[in-house]
Amino acid sequence: MTKKNYLILLLLSVSLFTSCIKEEALNAEADIEVATIPNEALVLQTKPSIGNNSVVFRLKRFSGSFMQAPEFVLTPGATIEPASGTERNFQEPQKYTVTSQDGAWSKTYTVSFVVDDGADFYSAFENAEVFEAKNPVGYYHLFFDVTENGQKKYNWATANDGYNILAETLLEEGEELAPNVYPTAQVADGYIGNAVRLRTQSTGFLGEMFGSPLAAGSLFIGEFETAFPTIKSTRFGLTYNHDKAPLALKGFFKYKAGEKFIVNNAPSALTKDTWDGYAILFEKNAGLDDNYLAGDHGFQDSRMIAVARIGVEQQIETKDWTPFSAPFSFVNGKTFDPQKEYMYTIVFSSSKEGDLFNGAVGSILHIDEVELVVEEVE
Amino acid sequence: MKKIIGIIGLCWLLGSVAQAQSDVVNRHSNFFNTHIDYGLRTHFSIGGSSPLGLPREIRKIRSFNPGLQIGLEANATKWLRKNKEWGVRAGIRFETKGMETKAEVKNYLTEVAANGAKVRGYYTGTVQTNVENTYLTVPVFAVYKLSDDWNIYGGFYFSKLLSNTFDGYVSDGYLRQDTPTGTKISFEDGSQAFYDFSDNLRKFQWGSQVGSEWNMDRHFKLLADLNYGFNNILEEDFHSIDFSMHNIYLNIGFGYTF
Numbered sequence: 001m002t003k004k005n006y007l008i009l010l011l012l013s014v015s016l017f018t019s020c021i022k023e024e025a026l027n028a029e030a031d032i033e034v035a036t037i038p039n040e041a042l043v044l045q046t047k048p049s050i051g052n053n054s055v056v057f058r059l060k061r062f063s064g065s066f067m068q069a070p071e072f073v074l075t076p077g078a079t080i081e082p083a084s085g086t087e088r089n090f091q092e093p094q095k096y097t098v099t100s101q102d103g104a105w106s107k108t109y110t111v112s113f114v115v116d117d118g119a120d121f122y123s124a125f126e127n128a129e130v131f132e133a134k135n136p137v138g139y140y141h142l143f144f145d146v147t148e149n150g151q152k153k154y155n156w157a158t159a160n161d162g163y164n165i166l167a168e169t170l171l172e173e174g175e176e177l178a179p180n181v182y183p184t185a186q187v188a189d190g191y192i193g194n195a196v197r198l199r200t201q202s203t204g205f206l207g208e209m210f211g212s213p214l215a216a217g218s219l220f221i222g223e224f225e226t227a228f229p230t231i232k233s234t235r236f237g238l239t240y241n242h243d244k245a246p247l248a249l250k251g252f253f254k255y256k257a258g259e260k261f262i263v264n265n266a267p268s269a270l271t272k273d274t275w276d277g278y279a280i281l282f283e284k285n286a287g288l289d290d291n292y293l294a295g296d297h298g299f300q301d302s303r304m305i306a307v308a309r310i311g312v313e314q315q316i317e318t319k320d321w322t323p324f325s326a327p328f329s330f331v332n333g334k335t336f337d338p339q340k341e342y343m344y345t346i347v348f349s350s351s352k353e354g355d356l357f358n359g360a361v362g363s364i365l366h367i368d369e370v371e372l373v374v375e376e377v378e
Numbered sequence: 379m380k381k382i383i384g385i386i387g388l389c390w391l392l393g394s395v396a397q398a399q400s401d402v403v404n405r406h407s408n409f410f411n412t413h414i415d416y417g418l419r420t421h422f423s424i425g426g427s428s429p430l431g432l433p434r435e436i437r438k439i440r441s442f443n444p445g446l447q448i449g450l451e452a453n454a455t456k457w458l459r460k461n462k463e464w465g466v467r468a469g470i471r472f473e474t475k476g477m478e479t480k481a482e483v484k485n486y487l488t489e490v491a492a493n494g495a496k497v498r499g500y501y502t503g504t505v506q507t508n509v510e511n512t513y514l515t516v517p518v519f520a521v522y523k524l525s526d527d528w529n530i531y532g533g534f535y536f537s538k539l540l541s542n543t544f545d546g547y548v549s550d551g552y553l554r555q556d557t558p559t560g561t562k563i564s565f566e567d568g569s570q571a572f573y574d575f576s577d578n579l580r581k582f583q584w585g586s587q588v589g590s591e592w593n594m595d596r597h598f599k600l601l602a603d604l605n606y607g608f609n610n611i612l613e614e615d616f617h618s619i620d621f622s623m624h625n626i627y628l629n630i631g632f633g634y635t636f
Contacts, residue, residue, distance in 0.1 A: 022434035028485050028500070028558035052561055100558065107559040135560030165561060169495035206495050210563075210571055226561060228569040 026102035034073035077101025121372035128186035138164035158184035183217035195368035216354025234295035236345035245336035251370035258360030273360035278309035421631025423447035449473030476510035503551010513537035532588035
């Protein structure tokens with residue numbers, strides 16, 4: 001056979017592989033990708049938060065009516081019932097069903113409009129409900145408070161949603177999926193009433209494969225949307241509805257460090273695990289896009305105007321409820337301007353370097369009665 | 379590389395033994411020195427481990443790199459008659475089969491598994507696959523002489539897996555856990571999830587090989603053949619990829635007949 005023939009044979013066999021790309025299947029997903037309402041920049045505090053089964057609109061103020069006609073952009077080809085743009089009464093959350101283009105899959109969304117114009121920065125963690133996740137199945141706590149309108153607002157987020165991806169594979173002998181196997185859960189016997197328990201947990205071999213070799217228990221103001229790298233899943237921040245700068249972060253804690261401190265991202269500043277708690281006030285972007293701080297901010301973000309972080313004297317192990325307090329200091333040479341819009345977040349972690357996946361499995365932090373102090377007490 | 383040098387050495391050794399034999403026992407005619415050719419061949423392979431007809435989940439092949447795949451074989455061809463028209467050829471061959479591909483997939487059912495724990499779901503995005511396997515192969519062919527210059531051959535081969543790699547990663551995409559409406563696990567900004575199915579490769583392969591060879595002179599020949607594996611390269615009870623993949627390779631090389 002000549003060289004030319006070889007070449008022809010080669011081309012033939014290559015084209016054999018490439019020519020048989022089949023016709024694309026219809027879309028099987030059924031997502032709400034974008035949710036909007038008219039004049040959203042005026043009436044919403046932040047961009048609607050869209051989860052796998054929920055959409056939350058945070059309204060700046062109550063107009064006297066909950067009649068709203070939200071519009072949705074879906075996975076191409078998918079349909080929604082009731083239709084996008086239908087006016088409904090959102091005094092109570094409303095259900096929508098999205099069906100995929102191929103008709104084989106559908107899921108139900110709960111869409112809610114929450115008015116949160118108050119400036120109540122006190123959290124007692126008395127209210128939590130068990131969220132029943134599907135695909136994969138899971139049961140974990142969501143913390144909420146009830147607004148003046150009698151609506152539930154879910155300002156505190158956790159990373160339980162991310163842990164749930166692997167939760168079933170991480171169950172020990174005799175354990176079953178329940179809120180207490182997740183890194184963050186509500187517990188009784190708080191400083192007053194209920195409290196939050198944050199625990200650093202192993203994520204097993206799969207966690208390592210996903211680039212998250214450890215899951216520190218976390219609790220923060222903001223929202224969680226699973227993404228990789230995992231650290232981008234935590235979106236810190238909600239609108240700061242107050243015309244004065246915050247003064248301090250206060251609360252009560254108990255802490256026990258896990259036995260073996262593991263460093264997954266050297267170097268570590270620690271040899272033994274400890275906890276962290278901080279609050280950040282930062283500038284809000286114009287418009288509603290990308291207002292949050294990502295989990296890997298490392299206190300370097302130029303939008304930050306003031307930071308309060310607990311000190312080493314409070315990063316101790318203690319079996320008894322112990323108060324903590326951290327004053328705010330301005331950073332980046334900025335000051336508070338009451339005319340501007342700001343975001344704030346409060347973050348707790350059962351492993352201080354949990355954002356680097358450094359920590360000890362079994363470290364447990366309890367948190368209760370957290371307050372962002374805004375007014376000087378006379 | 380050491381291994382390859384070793385294989386080359388072994389083949390030359392086998393070849394020279396065969397030649398020595400044919401020199402020494404020439405006086406007494408027997409099965410091993412009558413109408414028999416001893417030969418060596420070496421080839422480069424281009425091909426891949428591929429489903430038969432790409433499943434519709436595969437949307438685009440972004441890149442394909444056959445890598446350097448080589449084979450070294452020592453064989454003997456026993457001709458049935460003096461005219462050397464029909465013959466039977468058997469041999470022993472070391473060969474590597476492999477490739478690197480990058481493909482775009484949509485709703486590709488897969489799982490990421492480690493130590494018994496697994497996450498299963500529908501993946502949309504980029505999948506990088508690296509295959510690099512070494513086989514010890516026994517080919518058994520019929521050979522037919524078309525003309526003084528051309529032989530064609532075809533038959534079966536039986537392969538034992540000696541070293542195995544089947545791994546890769548997913549990136550720039552997302553996995554919907556359990557169902558297409560399940561939790562969305564996104565891989566953004568160059569983040570990747572690695573998978574390794576090396577231990578799930580089938581240890582035994584068999585298939586068919588057909589080709590032709592062109593005799594340049596009394597000793598040297600050029601050859602080309604296609605081979606196709608009958609069984610899935612992955613084990614039967616392996617379900618992380620829900621279609622079977624077969625070794626399909628084109629070999630191009632040269633041979634030497636003593």
